[in-house]
Amino acid sequence: MWRRLIYLGVIFLWLLVICFPVASFALATRGEISFGDRVHSGLRIFLVQEDDAQGIGIEWSRRLRVNPQCSKTGVRYLFWEGRGSDFSTEYCLCYKQEENGSEVTSICQ
Structure with a gap:
C-alpha cells in the first residue's frame, strides 16, 4: 500500500519537473x-x-x-x-x- 503511494508521489513529482520547462517555454514564446x-x-x-x-x-x-x-x-x-x-x-x-x-x-x- 505505502509502496504504491510512494510510486504515485514520485511519478507526480516527475511530471511537475518535466512540465516546468514546457510551461516556461510556452510562456516565453507566447x-x-x-x-x-x-x-x-x-x-x-x-x-x-x-x-x-x-x-x-x-x-x-x-x-x-x-x-x-x-x-x-x-x-x-x-x-x-x-x-x-x-x-x-x-x-x-x-x-x-x-x-x-x-x-x-x-x-x-
Whole structure:
C-alpha cells in the first residue's frame, strides 16, 4: 500500500519537473498562458516586461455564487527585477451577455 503511494508521489513529482520547462517555454514564446473562460472564470499567467519591472503576473477570476453574472478577479505579481507587491489587486465586475460577447455593466456591490 505505502509502496504504491510512494510510486504515485514520485511519478507526480516527475511530471511537475518535466512540465516546468514546457510551461516556461510556452510562456516565453507566447507571452501568456491561460486556462478557462477568460471573462468569468479562469487562470492567466503572463509576462511583465517593463523598463522598471520584470517578472510574471498571475490573474485568476471566478464567478460569484450570489450573482453568477459577476466575477471576482485577483491579480498578483512576482517580480525578479523591480518591485511589485504594491501593484497586486482584486476587483469585482458584473457582465451582461450580448450577442457579440460580454459587456461590463457595473462594479459589484
